[in-house]
Amino acid sequence: MKSKREDFGSIVYSCYTQLSRQGEHFVYDHVLSYQISGDLILNDGLNDYSAKDGSIRFLRRNQLLKFTKQPPPNGEFKSLSIYLNQQTLKDFSVEYNLISEKKEYNKHLCLFNDSPGLQNYMNSLLFYYDVGKLSDERLVDLKVKEVLILLLEEQPELKNILFDFNEPGKMDIEAFMNKNFHFNVNLDRFAYLTGRSLATFKRDFEKIFGITPGKWLIQKRLQEAHYLILEKGKIASEIYLDLGFEDLSHFSFAFKKHYGTSPSKII
Template sequence: MKPKREDFENIVFSCYTQVSRQGEHFVSDHVLSYQIAGDLVLNDGINDYSATDGSIRFLKRNQLLKFIKQPPPEGEFKSLSIYLDQRILKDFSLEYQLTSERKQFNKPLLLLTENPLLQNFMQSLLVYQFSDKLSDPRLVELKIKEALILLLQEQPDLKDVLFDFTEPGKLDIEAFMNKNFHFNVNLDRFAYLTGRSLATFKRDFEKIFGITPGKWLLQKRLQEAHYLLEKGKMASDIYLDLGFEDLSHFSFAFKKQFGLAPSKIISA
């Protein structure tokens, strides 16, 4: 069964009846999310982060993440998320005179554990959601303000993250791409996250790597695939993690590059 999803402005209830493995996810807005049932594993390209029933997490905007949603046995994966977009945060910043002073927050997410106030707040949102009251934008706005106040009471330092409205600055392309090559996103997204226009990104990329971004990404992913296959991994287990959309495309590209089908690579 396909996942069900109901949207009431910036508050989203999600429900999945089967394992849902999403290849990539660009987090464009800050998100405060409550794990109602099931397990969620997030990966930022380096580390895995797990969230179980009852946990609350804060995701920072402008980052790439992969995730696996696992329903409980004979149950459904359920979560409730509040999307804190820039308009909402700018209005809140002006109303409460809050500004960002420091811009150092290198973690992709923050797990908020053992916080009865936030947990009770999220439970109250479920009551509103199931009674269809969150279709009223006035109530949605009030509940998001309440969420922000509770979040800042729990984590005052998040003020410097929430109210930092600057766009990504220029990053080291080589380091960024070597970390994130396995995310299957468009080049304009890579360009944005490294603080460049698409044209500048392509020009800077070719200066460093000597080939176009598209060719480099394909070669890098296939080289990593070859390494993993030699270690005993199965093609069906790795193609999504390496940024390929489907198994047949991966197998075709692999055979073209190495002259052998992935199944012919024997583990050492």
């Protein structure tokens, strides 16, 4: 069976038969996902989070993550995800008079593995998928409302995340970039996440680092690569994706240009 992704509006079914290291991912909308089979490893730049069969996780929007999808032996990686877009949440907040209280919420993800209500909800989605009912937009709309009600019952403080419609506020560029330099995303994404326009981001960045963002990112990633190879015994093929390079040849070319020798010759 080939890998596939089936999109039913706000609900997405995914199936992979091979190891999938899709590198960087910007979480644009809040998403609740059910791990049907296989293992998923998420990394937020500091920590790894592992999801096993049967796990249910909530990821908040406006964050950067790396993820690795590992199918079980001779099996398939399967997941079911509900994407909670801003318009849906705005409509729901008006209908039920729900307002964010602007409280601090620093969790990158929440696990709901012990929730019978959400487990039964996911089983109902799988049933509708199996019988071909998820193509009905009316049903999908109702199931999205249902899951919002269940989430708020399980964790009422999620109201302060789900119904906070503000864009990211201005933050410390230096701290943010030193944490997230290995995410392979466009500069406009870094600008957005630090609460700036692209032009302001570039101007503020050069004031702090004395170099353009593009040049700094390459240098920072290569410095980390040099350290990992020389001090930790890593090889180029193990680290280039984790450091934000799109492919091995690009990494090797940039490394040789910067250090005067290929990665394999500095050990």
